[in-house]
Amino acid sequence: MTSNIIKFIHEDRIIEVRNPDPSETLLNFVRTELRKTGTKEGCAEGGCGACTVVLGELKNNQINYIAVNSCIMFLPALQGKQLILVEDLISENGSLHPVQQAMVNYHGSQCGFCTPGFVMSLFSMFKNHGRFKDEVIKDSIAGNLCRCTGYQPIIKAARSLNNRNKIDHFTRNKQSIIALLKKINNKSIAIYKKDKKYFAPRYIQELKKILKKNIDSHLLSGGTDLSLIVTKERKDINSVIYMNSIEELNYIKNNGEYIEVGSTTPLIKFENYIQKYYPDFTAVLKRYGSQQIRNVCTIAGNIATASPIGDTLPILLSLDAKVVLKSIKKTKIISLNDFFIDYRKTKLKKGQFIDSVRIPLFPKNIFKAYKISKRFDDDISSVCASFNLEIINEKVKNIKIAYGGMASIPKRAKYCEKILLNSSITEPIINKAKEALEKDFKPISDMRASRKYRMEVAKNLLRKCFLEITQKKLIRVMD
Numbered sequence: 001m002t003s004n005i006i007k008f009i010h011e012d013r014i015i016e017v018r019n020p021d022p023s024e025t026l027l028n029f030v031r032t033e034l035r036k037t038g039t040k041e042g043c044a045e046g047g048c049g050a051c052t053v054v055l056g057e058l059k060n061n062q063i064n065y066i067a068v069n070s071c072i073m074f075l076p077a078l079q080g081k082q083l084i085l086v087e088d089l090i091s092e093n094g095s096l097h098p099v100q101q102a103m104v105n106y107h108g109s110q111c112g113f114c115t116p117g118f119v120m121s122l123f124s125m126f127k128n129h130g131r132f133k134d135e136v137i138k139d140s141i142a143g144n145l146c147r148c149t150g151y152q153p154i155i156k157a158a159r160s161l162n163n164r165n166k167i168d169h170f171t172r173n174k175q176s177i178i179a180l181l182k183k184i185n186n187k188s189i190a191i192y193k194k195d196k197k198y199f200a201p202r203y204i205q206e207l208k209k210i211l212k213k214n215i216d217s218h219l220l221s222g223g224t225d226l227s228l229i230v231t232k233e234r235k236d237i238n239s240v241i242y243m244n245s246i247e248e249l250n251y252i253k254n255n256g257e258y259i260e261v262g263s264t265t266p267l268i269k270f271e272n273y274i275q276k277y278y279p280d281f282t283a284v285l286k287r288y289g290s291q292q293i294r295n296v297c298t299i300a301g302n303i304a305t306a307s308p309i310g311d312t313l314p315i316l317l318s319l320d321a322k323v324v325l326k327s328i329k330k331t332k333i334i335s336l337n338d339f340f341i342d343y344r345k346t347k348l349k350k351g352q353f354i355d356s357v358r359i360p361l362f363p364k365n366i367f368k369a370y371k372i373s374k375r376f377d378d379d380i381s382s383v384c385a386s387f388n389l390e391i392i393n394e395k396v397k398n399i400k401i402a403y404g405g406m407a408s409i410p411k412r413a414k415y416c417e418k419i420l421l422n423s424s425i426t427e428p429i430i431n432k433a434k435e436a437l438e439k440d441f442k443p444i445s446d447m448r449a450s451r452k453y454r455m456e457v458a459k460n461l462l463r464k465c466f467l468e469i470t471q472k473k474l475i476r477v478m479d
């Protein structure tokens with residue numbers, strides 16, 4: 001069934017929006033249509049967290065609560081979900097939610113501009129975790145900036161929640177919200193508004209049919225890259241196909257040889273799964289944007305964006321990942337190594353979409369990945385490096401090294417790999433391999449880092465990798 005009416009749950013009832021402007025942001029809708037101005041706009045690009053709201057999604061008969069940046073989410077993505085705003089946290093009898101009360105008790109707010117965003121991030125933490133360890137607290141608020149209170153009072157407020165009763169009015173109302181979510185969760189969306197078109201298919205077959213008729217459409221997954229065309233460049237996107245309603249593509253499978261990640265799988269789901277196989281992959285992903293970003297964004301979006309500083313890309317290159325591309329009739333499996341052509345240009349053709357990504361398993365190999373950015377959390381890489389190698393009889397075998405931030409595309413370091421292959425790990429070899437990086441890459445200077453800095457960092461990361469291998473211990477600043 002296809003409809004042009006977006007239905008979502010707010011204040012315990014179903015709200016319908018008929019044929020909306022498909023590129024209106026959720027933030028704009030909340031403030032101007034719902035007239036709820038607690039949610040703030042700071043940066044309009046997903047970076048400050050002031051606009052954080054929480055969405056309730058139906059998963060396996062339960063509600064999954066996710067914090068999102070409403071400034072970079074388009075309104076139709078609300079279809080089938082529960083919208084929770086900061087105004088909704090207070091109980092009917094006027095008492096504050098435990099999260100709000102904790103912020104009061106611990107003086108977690110001064111000017112208050114960031115406060116609704118922090119409260120919503122902490123609310124999402126409160127709903128999703130049983131215990132609030134410092135690691136969980138910091139991860140939950142890493143996407144929220146505060147410029148006057150400072151973070152310590154907010155962290156103390158969050159820690160105090162460990163002693164609070166976890167039953168709130170959302171727990172008490174849960175069954176009735178689940179019943180409402182079930183009522184609205186079952187249709188595909190097609191919106192035609194002036195010169196704009198928006199489609200949200202629910203099945204791959206439907207997606208293919210829509211693609212056939214709308215070959216010039218932009219595919220939209222988490223929107224954490226694409227939406228910035230609207231919010232930052234102030235341009236319109238005329239035709240959009242929203243992928244993230246396709247549950248068939250939201251999966252992680254493992255056949256013992258490789259892990260396959262469906263293209264609509266949120267990064268946060270993958271980040272937890274991959275920890276067991278490649279802990280450094282998870283360590284990099286924990287510093288990728290924020291929870292608000294990772295709750296919606298996808299590896300497929302990261303690959304298709306093809307940014308030279310996309311964090312998953314050097315890691316996937318070093319792991320020899322393959323991209324499964326589908327079009328109306330054909331399926332093509334292509335090595336990621338052959339996928340990037342030039343700055344933000346890929347082999348993806350019109351009418352094709354990324355169906356999934358296959359990440360080989362190398363149980364015998366040593367795998368390491370490092371992200372270097374100006375700010376530890378919620379910052380884009382200056383340089384990202386990834387190493388995947390086997391050591392047999394003290395010699396380096398099967399080595400794959402890739403870097404981001406060192407060229408116009410994320411790229412393997414082929415000259416460097418050649419020096420290391422079949423060699424023992426000695427100081428002269430490491431030095432030669434470092435020199436080879438000069439042949440592999442000619443980095444540029446930009447606002448994130450100078451050319452010289454990037455090269456120095458790339459060499460130091462190589463050295464760090466081999467020091468960690470030979471000394472059999474991790475060298476990490478945060479340890």
Ligand SMILES: Cc1cc2nc3c(=O)[nH]c(=O)nc-3n(C[C@H](O)[C@H](O)[C@H](O)COP(=O)(O)OP(=O)(O)OC[C@H]3O[C@@H](n4cnc5c(N)ncnc54)[C@H](O)[C@@H]3O)c2cc1C
Pocket residue numbers: 045046047072218219220221222223224225226227243263287288289290293296297298299300301302303304305309310311312348352353354355378379380381
């Ligand atoms: C505040 C903020 C912080 C960020 N931090 C990081 C970071 O630390 N590291 C990092 O690497 N990136 C970061 N990003 C960039 C962005 O989050 C990533 O590139 C993300 O992976 C994009 O995924 P998405 O699902 O949101 O893609 P979208 O924005 O939906 O789409 C991005 C591009 O991919 C295409 N696309 C989407 N899905 C498909 C598909 N299935 N098949 C074919 N094409 C498709 C779209 O048409 C579009 O061209 C950040 C962005 C923001 C706003």
Ligand code: FES
Pocket residue numbers: 040041042043044045046047048049050051052069070071072
């Ligand atoms: S307004 Fe800054 S993240 Fe949305």
Ligand code: FES
Pocket residue numbers: 108109110111112113114115145146147148149150
């Ligand atoms: S309280 Fe002022 S920015 Fe956080």
